[in-house]
Amino acid sequence: MIPFSDPSASYQSHKDEIDQAIRRVLDSGWYVLGREVEKFEEEFASFHGTNFTSVGVANGTDAIALALRCLGLEDGEEVITVSHTAVATVTGIEQAGCKPVFADIDPITRCLCSQSLQSRISDRTKAIIPVHIFGQPCDMNSIMKIARSNDLLVVEDCAQAHAAETGGKKVGTFGDLATFSCYPTKNLGALGDGGVILCPNLEKTERLRQLRQYGWDKNRESIHGGANSRLDELQAAVLRVKLKHLRDGNEKRRKLADLYDDLLAGLPLTRPPRNPNELHSMHLYAIECDERDNLLNHLHERGIGASLHYPLPVHRHQAYEGKIRGADDLPNTEAFYDRNLTLPLFPELKKESVEKIASEIQTWFDRS
Template structure:
């Protein structure tokens, strides 16, 4: 079986370093917000070019804490994408705000500056672009829109760790940003984990308070907070992988470009690099009217594949009532045709060629 992400092979490469870090943590018994969490936060902030990086329990929590820290709440609207994992919209709902879904560019899969401008209304408080599949959204233009209209910019960087725009990391353009360290991510831990980044001292202080039961000083609580701390053992994993993230992303880009070369001139659309920034290919997602035939051929050869995402958020049962009558034609067309292929830092050229050959045969 060829998996979507070969985590076992990645672990084999770094096993000794991980085990050494785990052993040291077990020996010192500093399990909650210990030295590895603190070191990872400093290292991540330095890598991303931001003032503050605060670890938390998941990517979903990262977005939730970012919204709370920027005072987004009931009565506010946040413009975002319907072509994303539901966590993007869940975080907005958690704070009592309303997600306003806008259509995407069918090539980059990201929301566009033009659609954002059309959706701005009197209740709009923030914009939350998603750098889907590792392709940065048009951050320069979106930042300018937010500045012009007095809106907060919160980047959903769950899939874009290491992606850049004009040599600046995604996550460094917004008032705050949230990252996910789910195991399959470009930078993933061995469970759930997340990170909130910001250049605001005030927002950072609030995020640290909210993630730790509303407390700055132990047993003294100034707000109703949450239990959302990055685990010390997960920080060991993340520190180990962070040293290698540029190599991991370069390997993903190599595999993606090889896929696109081998699949050229077939009746499908390979991923588009917008030129806005550097795509890090959390997913390699193609579009085809013959998706079912491709999936069947891949399954027959025991090659994993996945549809991210089969049902856009405005069509999900949980949002049907509030999104009644909303039409997002580009989003809906992409969801009906998208298919993601195996990609990770250790996929080799022969595996990519085998997968591409299988697709060619399916479409012959």
């Protein structure tokens, strides 16, 4: 069996460092929002440049909700995003009391399409959430231009794109705030839930720190309505270790993606876009092909944990069907969901496994 992802392999690769970090926390007697969280926040921020701070939170969904609340969005205000994302993006928007609106994706990058974005702006629109889906950076220059000329705020959803870059600049450093998930399978994954918000100014940092803990100020007076979205010390200590290995892990993912690219070249399928001006974080390697369900079954029968990201776009989930503005005009999103298929990819995946997967795909095409 070749698994789709394997967070335990990541633990095993860095076992000594992680065990030591966990022991340090256990011995410290301080388990939530302490020194490890502070250190992780400093290290994560400086990984993105000198002007940033960051705020650790309980997960990537809360990160989105808290970021929108921090920026002052109010109940019922509209946030434009994509339907081709983890449902969590929309959960976060709703958690903040806002209304999601869907724009289409670009068929090549599979990220928010600027033209479609422009067409969805209304007088209720207050913010945009571009999602760097699968680790592919969005066209941030164009999105920021549209945002600024329409007086809109931007929260980058970087849950799948830790350390991805475009034009030499890391994702998360373009918008007003950026949110990250540290769910175990993510490129920067904890050993439980975790999230972080990247912040370009101190005033917002302070407000986010209040919002994540009951709206408390330093005297434990609630000065805003808040939430309980604290990051615990164990996860922060693990994330400090994982952060040191993030660049290397992404590089391994890209090398495996190169191998997939080489082995699958020439087959009638679409591979992920690779742009020399970008560093894709290769969170997921998604191909597109005809008769996708058939190929998925073939791979499963041969013990290969291929998957779908996602089985449905958000607007076709029961909870959202017919309820979200913009969902009736998403031709590129619809086309992608008929054909998408994700192949196993994680830093510890063996080269031989990639070769085996590619050869099974080749066999399937030869037969059909």
